[in-house]
Amino acid sequence: TQLLEQSPQFLSIQEGENLTVYCNSSSVFSSLQWYRQEPGEGPVLLVTVVTGGEVKKLKRLTFQFGDARKDSSLHITAAQPGDTGLYLCAVFSGAGSYQLTFGKGTKLSVIP
Amino acid sequence: KAGVTQTPRYLIKTRGQQVTLSCSPISGHRSVSWYQQTPGQGLQFLFEYFSETQRNKGNFPGRFSGRQFSNSRSEMNVSTLELGDSALYLCASSRNPAGLTYNEQFFGPGTRLTVL
Secondary structure (H helix, E strand, O other), X not given: OOOOEEEOOEEEEEOOXXXXXXXXXXXXXXXXXXXXXXXXXXXXXXXXXXXXXXXXXXXXXXXXXXXXOOEEEEXXXXXXXXXXXXEEEEEEEOHHHOEEEEOOOXXXXXXX | OOOOEEEOOEEEEOOOOOEEEEEEOOOOOOEEEEEEEEOOOEEXXXXXXXXXXXXXXXXXXXXXXXXXXXXXXXXXXXXXXOHHHOEEEEEEEEOOOOOOOOOOOEEOOOEEEEEO
C-alpha cells in the first residue's frame, strides 16, 4: 500500500489551461513537500506546507494542505510549456525524519 | 554555490557485477541520502548518512550498501547486480541535522544505471 497516492498519474493539457493534481493519504503528516522533476534532472523542492488548511502561492502555482493534514493539492493557473515535468509529493517518515517517502508522481505535459 | 554532483552520470553493467556510485554534497551539508527511481516503483529511499554514520535504511536487500567519508562525500555500492537494479540513483544532501520537522533536500542529477 502506497503511503501517498497521487492523481492523476498522467496529464496532458494545452498551454493556457488550468489544472489540479492531488496527493492523498490516510495518514496524518506534520509537513508535506512538493517537488518538480524535469527529464535528466533530480527533483527540485517547490514548497513545504506545515499547517492544516495552509495555502501557499508560488507565481502561478497554488499549494494547499488539507485541514486534517492528510492530503494536499497543487493547482497551476494558465499552464505553460515550462511547467512540463513530474510533480511529486513527499513526506518525511521513519525514525528521526531523515527519510523522504514520495508519491509516484503526476507526469504533466503542457502542449504549446 | 555548486550543487550536488554525482558520478558517473551513466553506467552500463552486466548481471553479477558490482558497481560504485559517488556523490559530492553541497559544501557545508553533512547529511547525504540515496534514492532509487524506477518507472514502476517511483522514488524509493535507500539510506541516509550523517557524519559518517548511517542513520536510517530503506527496505532494500543487503546487496545495497553505502558509506560516507569525513568530507561528507558519499558512495553507494551494489553487489551482484540484477536486471531489476536498472534505475536512476539519486543522491540528495541537506544541511539540517535531526530535530526539525522538515528539511530541504537538494538532489543531484542522478546516475542512470543499466544492467544487461
